Amino acid sequence: MSPLRLHFAVLENGLTLIGEHDPSALSMAAGYFVRTGARDEAAGESGVSHFLEHMVFKGTARRRGDDVNRQFDEMGAQYNAFTSEEATVFYGNVLPEFQAPLLDLLTDILAPALRPDDFELERQVILEEIARYEDQPQFTVLDQVRRVFYGTHPLGQSVLGSGDSIGALTPERMRQYHARRYRAGNVILALTGRFDWEQALAHARTATAGWLPARPPRDTAEPPARTAIEARETDRFHHVHGAWMTRGVPAQGSQRYAAELAAMALGAGRGSRLFWDVVDPALAVRCSAYHVEEDGAGFFGGAFECEPHRYDEVAGRIRQAWTRLCRAGLGADELERVKRKMNSALILHNETPFGRLVQLGMGWLYRGEIERLQTILEQVDSVGLPAVNELLRGLDGEPWAEFTLRPGAPELPRPKPGAK
C-alpha cells in the first residue's frame, strides 16, 4: 500500500491549501473550492453564483474565453465546475507534467473579466440550461421541494435562478457578488494524486497575492423548516414526479455517518426498504432516499416517479417507511449490510484523484479538517446501532415537505427565454 502524505498551508491573504499526495497515482487533480452558492445570494441576485461559475471560463485580464478553453484542452485536462447551494467548485485533472500550466490557468480564471458581450452571450446559455432542466422533471422537483421545506430561508433558493432573475442580472451586480464572496479566506485550493506540493505553494503565493483577503460571513444557525405539501399540475408529463424532505443532521454534526447509514438503509437502491416496499412491487418507476449534509443544517430526502393512479399508495408507503424507521430503528443485520455497502462505495468513489479531490475539498469546506479516507472508513465502521436508532427516534414528527408535478391542466405559458 502506497503511503499517502498530507499537506496544509494558509497564505497571508487567508487562502488555504490542502493536499493528499498519492505517489501511486497516474494523474493529479486540483480544484478551487469557493464557499459560496445559492444560499449566499442576496435579493435580486438569484442565480448569480451559477451564472458566475460559467463566466469564470469566459476570460480574464490576460486571457479571452477561447484562450481559456483552448489552453485547458492543450493539457488534455478533464475539467469542469459545479455550483450548489453552498459551494462553487472549479477543477482540473491532468497528467502530473501539466500541473504548472493547470494551476496557472485555474488561478487566473478565478478573477474573471466579466466583459459585457460575453455576459450577454452566456446569459443565453444559462437560459438554455434552465430550459433543459424544465424537460427533466426529476430535477425540477428537487429544486421546488427545497423551497417548500425551507420557505424564504436562503437554503431554499434555487441554484439556477429563474428566467426572470437571470434576465435581470448585470455584469455590475455580478462584479459586486464576486468582490464580496471570492475572497481569499473563503477559498481553498485542494490537490490530490501525484502533485508537486512545493510548486503549488510557490505558485499560489505569487499568483493570489492580489486577492482580497478576509472571509465573508454566512449565517449557519439552523433554519426553520415547514410542514407543507405542494403540487403543481402540468400537461407536459405523464407520470407524477415527486420529492420529499425532512430534518437531518448538519455537516458539522457528530451523527452524520449515522444519518448516512440510515438513509442508505431506507432508500439507496436495490435491497433498501423503499426498494422492497415500493419499487419491487412495481408501484413506482423510481423511489429513492438519501441524506444531505449542509452548513449548520441537513436533511433526509427522497424522490419518486409513479403513475398518477398509484400516487396515494406510493406517498403513503414512503411516509410509513420513514415513520417506521424513526420509531423502530434499524436492525443489527441491516446496519451491518449498509456499513459494508458504504465502505465499498467510499473506497470506489475515492479511487481516482478527481473523486478524492471532491471528498477532500468538501470535507474541508464544511469541517475545516483534512479527512483521510481511512479515518472516514473507521468512523463509519464505529457507528453503533444505539446511536443510529437514537438519532432516528429524535427525528420522528419533524417537519415534512413534499412537492409533486402531476399530469393535469396546462401550466401557464412559459415566458420566452431572454424576455425581461
Next chain:
Amino acid sequence: MESLREHRLGNGLTLLGDLMPDRHVVAFCLALPAGFATEDPARRGLSSIAAGMLLRGTMRRDSRALSDALDSLGLQRGEAVDCEFIEFHGALGRALLGPALDLYAEMLRSPAFPEDQLAAEREQGLQAIAALADDPGRRLMVELRRQFILSAHGESSLGTPEGIRAIVREDLVRDHLRRMCPCGGMLAVAGGFDWTEVVKRAERLFGDWRGNAPAPEAVRLRDGPWETRIHQETAQEHIGLAFPGVALGDPDFYPLRLAIGVLSGGMSGRLVTEVREKRGLAYAVGASLWTLPGAGVVCCYAGTTPDRADETAHVLDAELARLADGVAPPELERARIGILSALVMDQESSLARASAMVSDYWQLGRVRPLGEIQAAYRAVAVDQVDEVLRRRAAAPRTVVRLGPGRTGAPRQGGAA
C-alpha cells in the same frame, strides 16, 4: 510489467484480468450473450425482463435472501442490457470477490423465475417504457438509434408494451436455455485480486456449464438521408443526428476518433465553440463515436429552445460539412492529447478498466494493451485524418428532432 491476463474455459467463457495490486477494491463485469439483438422479436423486452427476473430468486434463495447476501458483501452492483450482452457489474472489497462470484453463478445457473413475481417485473418494464415520454432527451436518443440502426441492434433494451405483455414464465425458461450461455461470454476482473484464484474459481463455478447462444444478425445502418420529427410539448427542442462511423478494428478507427475529438473533444471543440460559445444556442451540445461489431456510429446532439432550433440544426449541419475540408494541426494535437490523457486517467478506475476489457474483447476478440492504443493514436498524421474525413464525413445523415415544433412525416425517404 504487463497487467493483462486472459484465459478461455473449455465451454467458451473468456476470463479477462487487469491486475492493480495495490488496490483494496476489485471490480468485475460478467457479460453473457443474451442481449436484445437476439431476443424473440415477438417478445421485445425479453432480455430486460430476464435480467430483472434473475435477481428475483434462485432455486436456493428468494429475492430477498439473494439481495441480502449480495449486500452483505458490500457489493456495489448493477445490470445493463445491451444489444448483444446482458452485463452484471460490481465492485467490492478485494477479499470478497470469491463469494460474490459464487452468488452470481448461482443466480445465472439456477434461477427460479418465480411465477408470482413475473407480473411485477412486467409492470416495471411497462412503466419504464412509459417513463421515456417524461425524459425527452433520452427518448430522442432511443428514437435516433431506432431510425438509424436498421438491424435489431437499433431496438431499445426497454422493448415494446406488446412484447412485454406477451412474456410468460415458459418464455423465460426456454430463453434462458437458448441464450444465457457461457460460449462467447466474458468475465472481466480489474483491481486487487489473485488471478490464479479467479481462474480456479471460474473453472469450478462455470466449467461444466454448456451452451451456445444464437449469433446476432450483422449490424445494418441506414444508408440514405432521413429526417423525422416527433411532436412533444417540451421546453427545448432536442436534435439528434447520426451517420456511419467505423468499427473498432477498422484502419480508419483512430483517425476518425481523433476527428470526433476535434469536433467535440473539449470546450474548444468545434461544436461547443460554434453552437455554444459563439452563438449561445445551447447548453448541451456534443458528438461521439460509438462502435459495434463491424460498424460504428457518429452521433451528435444539441438541445435548444424551439425558436432557435432551425438555426442550431443549421450550425450542426455546417460543422459536419466543414469536417470534409479536414482539420488544422493544432486542433488535432488538442484532440490527441485529450484522448491520451483520458486513457491514462481511465486506468485509475477499476470499474472503467473492467468494462473497457469487455468492450475490446467483444469487438476485437482481444484486449488492447494501453501501450498499443497510445502508439496507435500517436502515429496518426493530419493528412490521414483529412483523407478519412474526405471519404466519410459526407455520408448521408439521419436526423431526429423532438419538440413542440411542427410535426411532419419524414422529409425524404431512405430505405424505410
